[in-house]
Amino acid sequence: MGKVTGFLEIDRQELKYQPASDRVRHFKEFTLPLSRPEVERQAARCMDCGIPFCQTDTGCPVDNQIPDWNDLVYAGDWKRASENLHSTNNFPEFTGRICPAPCEEACVLNIENTPVAIKAIEQAIADRAWEEGWIKPQPPQAMTGKTVGIVGAGSAGMAAAQQLARVGHEVHVYERYQRAGGLLTYGIPDFKMEKGGVERRVAQMEAEGVVFHFGADVDAERLRALVEKHDAMLLTTGAERPRDPGLPGAELEGVHYAMPFLVQQNRRVARETFPDTPIVAAGKHVVVIGGGDTASDCIGTSIRQGALAVTQMDIRPMPPIRENKDLVWPYWPTKFRTSSSQAEGADREFAAATLEIVGKKGRATHVRCARVDAARKPLPGTEFDIRADLVLFAIGFAGPREETYVTAYEFERDRRTNIFANTEDYRTSVPKVYAAGDVRRGQSLVVWAIREGRQAARAIDLDLMGETTLPR
Numbered sequence: 001m002g003k004v005t006g007f008l009e010i011d012r013q014e015l016k017y018q019p020a021s022d023r024v025r026h027f028k029e030f031t032l033p034l035s036r037p038e039v040e041r042q043a044a045r046c047m048d049c050g051i052p053f054c055q056t057d058t059g060c061p062v063d064n065q066i067p068d069w070n071d072l073v074y075a076g077d078w079k080r081a082s083e084n085l086h087s088t089n090n091f092p093e094f095t096g097r098i099c100p101a102p103c104e105e106a107c108v109l110n111i112e113n114t115p116v117a118i119k120a121i122e123q124a125i126a127d128r129a130w131e132e133g134w135i136k137p138q139p140p141q142a143m144t145g146k147t148v149g150i151v152g153a154g155s156a157g158m159a160a161a162q163q164l165a166r167v168g169h170e171v172h173v174y175e176r177y178q179r180a181g182g183l184l185t186y187g188i189p190d191f192k193m194e195k196g197g198v199e200r201r202v203a204q205m206e207a208e209g210v211v212f213h214f215g216a217d218v219d220a221e222r223l224r225a226l227v228e229k230h231d232a233m234l235l236t237t238g239a240e241r242p243r244d245p246g247l248p249g250a251e252l253e254g255v256h257y258a259m260p261f262l263v264q265q266n267r268r269v270a271r272e273t274f275p276d277t278p279i280v281a282a283g284k285h286v287v288v289i290g291g292g293d294t295a296s297d298c299i300g301t302s303i304r305q306g307a308l309a310v311t312q313m314d315i316r317p318m319p320p321i322r323e324n325k326d327l328v329w330p331y332w333p334t335k336f337r338t339s340s341s342q343a344e345g346a347d348r349e350f351a352a353a354t355l356e357i358v359g360k361k362g363r364a365t366h367v368r369c370a371r372v373d374a375a376r377k378p379l380p381g382t383e384f385d386i387r388a389d390l391v392l393f394a395i396g397f398a399g400p401r402e403e404t405y406v407t408a409y410e411f412e413r414d415r416r417t418n419i420f421a422n423t424e425d426y427r428t429s430v431p432k433v434y435a436a437g438d439v440r441r442g443q444s445l446v447v448w449a450i451r452e453g454r455q456a457a458r459a460i461d462l463d464l465m466g467e468t469t470l471p472r
């Protein structure tokens with residue numbers, strides 16, 4: 001344990017943000033890092049609890065050994081802290097930036113006080129490790145002679161590829177887009193995570209022997225050929241099919257799903273060209289329908305593009321400001337949260353259902369809404385209109401895209417249409433083919449995708465070699 005009385009003496013410090021008026025002028029990251037001495041002080045708050053709930057599945061899907069690296073940071077041994085962190089997480093600079101940090105909710109100090117600033121410490125360790133040149137390629141000592149194909153270069157595919165290459169398999173990653181990262185690169189805005197970090201990891205993985213095939217959209221026929229060619233195939237193609245709002249007026253001009261809007265902006269920042277008609281919020285009244293991360297990303301992007309007004313519609317009632325920790329700890333609580341994007345100036349409507357999109361001459365002009373009861377049914381007589389020339393649906397994802405190999409190959413599915421595989425062996429119903437990440441579990445979090453990629457890599461290594469040194 002770091003400083004025995006640290007949690008009594010030191011207050012929690014979080015990363016500060018550039019003022020909203022400054023950060024909305026650009027698409028770059030806007031957090032201001034803590035100084036190294038301050039990070040060491042924050043690590044000293046860790047109590048090294050008998051049972052570190054932060055580290056269990058409830059707190060950290062990749063089982064980061066949080067008390068151990070807190071102790072190492074407190075002692076000034078950042079290099080060993082980085083080694084420890086990388087032993088459970090391939091990409092801590094990603095999760096240090098965009099993970100919602102269930103570990104902090106599960107922190108024992110959170111019961112009585114404020115949690116250890118685990119996420120800020122994780123980011124600081126990973127960033128310093130890159131700055132100091134401690135992160136190097138780890139090519140295998142010997143090759144196994146086996147080849148593994150992976151479809152999809154998102155968080156799950158990248159984590160699996162790195163693990164498999166390091167134990168000596170020849171790994172080929174087939175990715176539809178021109179760059180790796182999946183939703184990290186094309187969905188999550190640059191102001192939450194700049195993409196240079198993904199490119200840096202791709203370079204590391206290439207030096208470890210991973211071969212990336214970009215611009216490779218794998219259909220059923222190609223998958224059949226790849227299954228023939230490789231000793232094992234892992235599918236990590238995500239869950240991109242948006243939930244259908246089924247609303248009158250959804251066909252009007254100015255009404256879009258969130259993803260094309262976010263993807264276009266990320267491509268603009270990357271100076272990529274795209275053929276689609278531009279969707280832009282500049283000079284518009286924007287209504288974002290949905291209450292999650294994707295909705296927040298639409299808000300921050302709209303504000304940066306120069307929207308006149310942004311309103312967010314959430315069908316759920318406004319949650320309590322504080323959770324009852326006796327009832328919910330160490331689990332992720334429902335409580336009133338304000339994302340950095342919401343804080344930049346969105347109006348938020350709670351307990352509000354969207355009834356229809358209203359338009360004139362084929363273009364959206366308003367969103368018709370109503371308050372809802374506890375069962376989320378619209379209450380008669382509570383209807384109201386919100387001006388909207390751009391409406392963005394961010395109401396979640398229903399499962400994998402259907403018009404790809406997924407349907408043609410006739411995989412067994414779960415009841416939410418995800419490709420079925422268990423979390424022990426990650427095998428699908430098709431021999432030699434495995435599945436992990438969002439395509440298996442449904443739209444989730446980057447940290448879960450990394451966990452599944454690592455675990456699937458272990459399962460594949462075990463099946464190919466009869467034994468494995470990879471961790472679960």
Ligand code: FAD
Nearest residue numbers: 152154155156176182183218237238437438444445446449
């Ligand atoms: P993906 O990241 O979806 O990667 C799948 C990859 O497969 C893509 O690169 C895709 O191009 C490729 N692919 C698909 N089909 C084919 C094919 N047929 N052939 C070849 N390649 C193919 N999580 C967080 O932890 N924090 C956040 O802040 C956060 N914000 C989010 C914001 C948005 C807008 C969205 C949509 C999601 C967010 N998430 C967030 C969730 C997170 O991004 C996903 O859970 C995670 O990216 C899943 O990783 P994955 O590797 O399973 O799939």
